[in-house]
Amino acid sequence: MILVYWLVLVNLIAFVMYGLDKAYAKKGARRIPERSLLFWAWIGGSIGAFLGMKLFHHKTLKVKFVVVPVLAVLEIVICGFCLYQNYHLTVTEYEADLGLENDLTIVQVSDLHNQIFGIGESALLKKIEAADPDLIVVTGDAVDKTHTSYSISLSFFKGAVKIAPVYYITGNHEVFLRGPKTDAFMDDLRALGVVILDDTYVDMGGYVLAGIGDASLGSFNAYGPFSDEKPVIMLAHEPQYHSLYESLGADLVLTGHFHGGQIIIPGVGGLVSPEFEFLPDYYEGMRSFGSTTVILSRGLGNSIIPVRINNYPELVVVKVH
Numbered sequence: 001m002i003l004v005y006w007l008v009l010v011n012l013i014a015f016v017m018y019g020l021d022k023a024y025a026k027k028g029a030r031r032i033p034e035r036s037l038l039f040w041a042w043i044g045g046s047i048g049a050f051l052g053m054k055l056f057h058h059k060t061l062k063v064k065f066v067v068v069p070v071l072a073v074l075e076i077v078i079c080g081f082c083l084y085q086n087y088h089l090t091v092t093e094y095e096a097d098l099g100l101e102n103d104l105t106i107v108q109v110s111d112l113h114n115q116i117f118g119i120g121e122s123a124l125l126k127k128i129e130a131a132d133p134d135l136i137v138v139t140g141d142a143v144d145k146t147h148t149s150y151s152i153s154l155s156f157f158k159g160a161v162k163i164a165p166v167y168y169i170t171g172n173h174e175v176f177l178r179g180p181k182t183d184a185f186m187d188d189l190r191a192l193g194v195v196i197l198d199d200t201y202v203d204m205g206g207y208v209l210a211g212i213g214d215a216s217l218g219s220f221n222a223y224g225p226f227s228d229e230k231p232v233i234m235l236a237h238e239p240q241y242h243s244l245y246e247s248l249g250a251d252l253v254l255t256g257h258f259h260g261g262q263i264i265i266p267g268v269g270g271l272v273s274p275e276f277e278f279l280p281d282y283y284e285g286m287r288s289f290g291s292t293t294v295i296l297s298r299g300l301g302n303s304i305i306p307v308r309i310n311n312y313p314e315l316v317v318v319k320v321h
């Protein structure tokens with residue numbers, strides 16, 4: 001979203017600059033230097049600059065301004081590519097055998113980071129509905145520390161609770177944002193019927209659904225290891241604490257946090273982790289760690305690094321048997 005705001009801003013500025021310069025030219029007033037007009041086109045405002053040239057019939061015959069329509073075409077191609085890379089929703093399906101009496105379909109939403117997928121998150125909710133889940137789990141970073149619009153995230157939850165029961169744990173971004181606004185957000189979630197599973201668990205009958213809040217990952221002591229009596233499905237934001245999850249007796253853990261490494265290099269893997277580890281060994285998919293199976297979602301949104309490439313937003317559907 002930051003990139004979108006930037007592009008809108010510089011294109012508007014470029015458009016206004018070309019209009020102003022034309023008006024100055026007509027009045028015989030002091031002009032805006034040509035290098036300034038070109039500068040705004042070069043830093044991402046080429047579409048606005050080109051529209052300004054056309055609409056105000058300005059600089060259209062100047063040879064050095066031939067670069068502006070070329071940059072505008074390039075910008076349209078790059079923007080189209082990036083939009084597709086960052087908003088093309090994909091669904092990944094996994095199967096997990098925990099010996100359940102009744103099959104269970106879980107939809108996992110991770111790392112939304114206030115990303116918008118349609119009005120009121122309609123595109124995302126439609127995909128979730130199509131999976132016909134028994135429960136929806138949200139594994140942290142529903143909000144984002146750099147653009148703290150709780151209303152976007154809340155609109156997702158409002159739609160999700162109409163589809164299936166929603167269980168939620170916090171990620172590192174909710175921890176960053178701790179304070180009155182986040183407390184109010186949590187109250188809104190509870191009012192919607194969302195179950196906050198930070199450091200607690202629920203006996204779901206045939207299995208246990210447990211959660212760990214991100215703030216507790218380094219020093220977890222909220223509950224002891226589970227017995228083998230029932231399978232344990234656990235929600236935790238960060239996959240790298242897999243030894244903790246195994247020690248607690250988790251059979252299946254749903255995690256996120258890594259954003260697929262932001263850019264997936266074909267044949268190599270995800271480029272960078274949120275901790276700025278380059279080419280992390282584990283950046284997506286299902287993997288076993290001892291007796292615990294971890295699913296690592298690539299998530300849906302972005303944070304510090306605002307672009308995904310070859311790493312489409314991912315909704316995870318787990319069919320548990």
Ligand SMILES: [Fe+2]
Nearest residue numbers: 111141257303
């Ligand atoms: Fe995240």
